[in-house]
Amino acid sequence: MRITSRKAVLSGLAMAGIAAVLAGCAAAPDATKTTAAASKYLPCMVSDSGGFDDKSFNQLGLEGLQAGAKAIGAKEKHVESNADTDYAPNIDSLVAANCNLIITVGFNLSAASLAAAKANPDIQFAIIDDAADANFDGKVDEPNIKPILFDTAQAAFLAGYASASYSKSGIVGTFGGMQYPTVTIFMDGFADGVDYYNKQKSKSVKVVGWDVASQKGSFTGGFAANDTAKSTAKNLIDQGADVIFPVGGPIFQSAGAAITDSGKDIALLGADADVFNTFPTYDKLYLTSVLKGIKTATQAVVEASAKQAKGTFDNVPYVGNLKNNGVGIAPFHDFASKVDPKLQGELDSIKADIISGKITVKSYLSGN
Structure with missing residues (x-):
C-alpha cells in the first residue's frame, strides 16, 4: 500500500x-x-x-x-x-x-x-x-x-478504518505539529487505513491534510495549542472533513475548539493518550484515540x-506494536452507539491480520 x-x-x-x-x-x-x-x-x-x-x-x-x-x-x-x-x-x-x-x-x-x-x-x-x-x-x-x-502506523491504520466507516461526508482529515517521522507515521497509517476501508467496502472516502504519495500536508510548525493549530483544523473543516486527526501533543485541543466553534457534527481523534480521559473538555467529540504505551x-x-x-x-x-500491546486504539466511549454495530468486529479481525502479517502496515519502523 x-x-x-x-x-x-x-x-x-x-x-x-x-x-x-x-x-x-x-x-x-x-x-x-x-x-x-x-x-x-x-x-x-x-x-x-x-x-x-x-x-x-x-x-x-x-x-x-x-x-x-x-x-x-x-x-x-x-x-x-x-x-x-x-x-x-x-x-x-x-x-x-x-x-x-x-x-x-x-x-x-x-x-x-x-x-x-x-x-x-x-x-x-x-x-x-x-x-x-x-x-x-x-x-x-x-x-x-x-x-x-x-x-503507531499499525494503530492509526485501525483508527483510519474506523474514521472512514463513521464519516458521513466521505471526507476525513489529519494534520501534524511538525513533519518528523514520529508524527507522519501516524498520518501514513491513518491514510492507509482509510484506503483499506475504501478497498474493502468499494467506497471513496477522501483524506485531506496529508498525501501519502508526496509526503506533503498540513503542519502547524510546532506542538503548542494555539491559533495556528486552530486555523489548521478549521481549514480541514472548511474542506468538508467530519473526522479530524491532529498529531502532535496538545494541538488536538485547538482542533476541539475549532470544531466547537463550527457548530458542525465533527468527530475528533486523539493521539498518544486516550484524550477522553486525559482532557475531557471535548469528551463528546472524541471518536477514539491512537494510543502509545x-x-x-x-x-x-x-x-x-x-x-x-x-x-x-x-x-x-x-x-x-499491536502484537506486544505497545500501541492500540481507545474505546469509542460516547460514540459506541453511533458507529456501525459491525465496526468493532471488523477492527478486531484487522488487528489480528496485522499481527499475523496477513495485512502489512508499512512504516519506517517496520522496514516495509
Missing part, C-alpha cells in the same frame, strides 16, 4: 538498517523482583517544550517514570523544558544530580541526549520516540542510550535498568 516516493523521502532514515536493528526488537523489558540496591537508584526525566502537563506525550512519560520509581522503591527527579534551549542544560542538571538513568522525552532532544550519553558513559540514558541514530546507519549511536519507539514502556525500562549491573545496559530498542 506504500509507493516508492515515500521510501525516497525516508531514505535518510536508513530504513533498511533500522529494520535490521529492530528485527528482533525487545518487547517491554521484564519487570521482576526489585533488589535492595534499587532503592538507591535514581531515575530521571527531561520533558520537551510541550511540558509535563500536555495531557499527552510528556505526561505519559512522567507517569511511567513515577510508576517505575515506585515499583523499585526509589525516588525520581524530573525537569521541564520551556524551550529548545533548555534541553542540554536540563540534561546537564540531572547529570550533576547523580541520576543513574536519564530519560528524555521526544525526538527534539536527540542531539542533546546523544551528546550527554557520549560525555557520560557511566550514566544510562533512554529516549522516547527517537532511534538515537544521528549517523543514519541503523545502529544506536551510543552503547548507553536505549530508544523507546512505537510503530508510553507509560508502560517507560516504567518497564526504569525497572529493567535498575536491575542491570554496571556495564551491562541493554540498549536494544523497545518497539511498541
